Amino acid sequence: xxxxxxxxxxxxxxxxxxxxxxxxxxxxxxxxxxxxxxxxxxxxxxxxxxxxxxxxxxxxxxxxxxxxxxxxxxxxxxxxxxxxxxxxxxxxxxxx
Numbered sequence: 777x778x779x780x781x782x783x784x785x786x787x788x789x790x791x792x793x794x795x796x797x798x799x800x801x802x803x804x805x806x807x808x809x810x811x812x813x814x815x816x817x818x819x820x821x822x823x824x825x826x827x828x829x830x831x832x833x834x835x836x837x838x839x840x841x842x843x844x845x846x847x848x849x850x851x852x853x854x855x856x857x858x859x860x861x862x863x864x865x866x867x868x869x870x871x872x
Contacts, residue, residue: 814838
């Protein structure tokens with residue numbers, strides 16, 4: 777029996793950042809995420825400069841390790857350049 781694990785990442789974009797730039801930067805993460813292990817999929821949501829990215833992982837450990845493994849990837853650094861760092865929150869949840 778598999779347990780679904782989601783990682784919810786919330787943030788606000790910096791003032792003046794275009795939505796399309798965030799969407800493109802978030803989409804560019806996928807190839808790197810596929811290489812870190814355990815990644816299943818992700819979906820991006822937005823509203824009024826607020827963003828929520830929901831990632832699906834095979835295990836909690838995969839989700840937790842992904843942050844370290846992605847830390848120096850160009851794709852993540854590009855997305856982070858569009859984000860207000862103090863607004864970032866990350867939660868990892870498993871199916872009850």
